[in-house]
Amino acid sequence: MSQVETRYAIDPQSAKSFDTQALRDNFHVDGLFVPGELKLVYTHYDRLILGSAVPKDEDIELDHVAETGTDNILERREMGVLNIGEPGTISVGGESYDIGAGEVLYIGRGAGPVTFSAPGRYYILSAPAHHAYPTKLIKIEDARRVELGDAETANERVIIQFLHPEVCESCQLLMGYTQFAPGSVWNTMPAHHHDRRMEAYLYFDLSEEQRVFHFMGKPEETRHIVVANEEAIISPPWSIHSGAGTGAYTFCWAMAGDNVDFTDMDMVPMEALK
Template sequence: MTLKTETRHAIDPETARGLDTEGLRRHFHVGGLFTPDEIRLVYTHYDRLILGSAVPVARDLVLDHVRETGTPGFLDRREAAFLNIGDAARITVGGKAHDIGRGEVLYVGMGAGPITFSAPGRFYILSAPAHRSCPTRLIRREQARRVEMGAAETCNQRVILQFLHPDVCESCQLLMGYTQFSPGSIWNTMPPHTHDRRMEAYLYFDLAEEQRVFHFMGQPRQTRHLIMANEEAVISPPWSIHCGAGTAAYTFCWAMAGDNVDFTDMDMVPMEALR
């Protein structure tokens, strides 16, 4: 079987307060992605975001019908983005081929048709409901909006590459990009923030086997953490902070879905409010 799916239901912050480590991981941590010759999808009840992976090795993989969407075709009422974190490969959408290099993103609009993944790509999948169709577009790394932040002195020197952003690529509601850290920098998004109007999902990658990222979550006065390994994802509810610190520099892909596509729509949390 080349397609495997699971569903994650939304839970409220009061329930999350009482969860132990295994409970937190069961609801918010996503492991087991990037399995050879499989498409794996996690359907979340947070703004109906789907995250997942496709790793074609011995054969092409086709993403078309997914029972959880309730539509004949996956993209009938959805938009999607595909980030290649592997070698250069090809994605074919509605009969049109797109050659996509490592670190590049293919955005696909609603109604575009079946998606075929070809080796040797290692594709991270993101999808959100859409109410209109936007043009399919391949976004090269140099075309992304580049924002440099932080400093070596505070261990958070990083560059944010924004791919699905109003200044780069039109989308219906999906925002997406990734953040890369300079050697010696490990802290991300501190002081933290929430955005009650949008959920978020992270994929951590570019980590060695023995390295980890401590992902902090929860309400500002009820913080919790998840320990993340390479190529593992985390679901971040709208009520939760989302920041992290690694044992070494790393990269993470962030994606948001919800009420707007305003990247700066954040509710900042001062350091003194954290518990």
């Protein structure tokens, strides 16, 4: 069973008038990772698709998605898949890839249908692509690690980069995840934005009681969305994206847009935030 939802782009002037429910309806994604289901959200922000596949009694195949206007979802797209569950198997282009927890599979344009096998819990990201790069399984030890922050400011964390020019070639999709040390909860403060690229977040490794307060909006018009475990946020290019949790957590970040320069960001001074 598959479900596809479309989310349209929202301008900052409209967004600043939204109440809590309108913010959630447009930028928050819940209901992912349902056993036996494939769920996709097609966004109008750089045409990024995000979603999940949780095979149960039988494999789940991802092939035709009407929203892309092509016979196969990967006909003019690339894809990144993160497994946040037990080790599983993904088959694509006649090859099978055993993917462990925390590993990422990059799938190049034109690779064909993708089949997800149990018992993995697969987070899916896809963006339009102009070139076909090879499909590649990226293990944790092969990813690029950047350690930042410290315990005193409650932001000691490691950024693990998978779809990054130094690790795996892609057209426009950047992808990885950030893990917090125990006692640290703050991500990216001072905040930043990059009007050249949108971003999406999946928050996971939270307990049932934990929440993350995701901050968004223009710097002078900030808003927040409360996020639970395995829920996602669609972050517009014009918006800051920062978060603080009630405990340590992990989040998968992904970007699509004009470039693949991870450091291309516009910092926001603390005094500008309101």
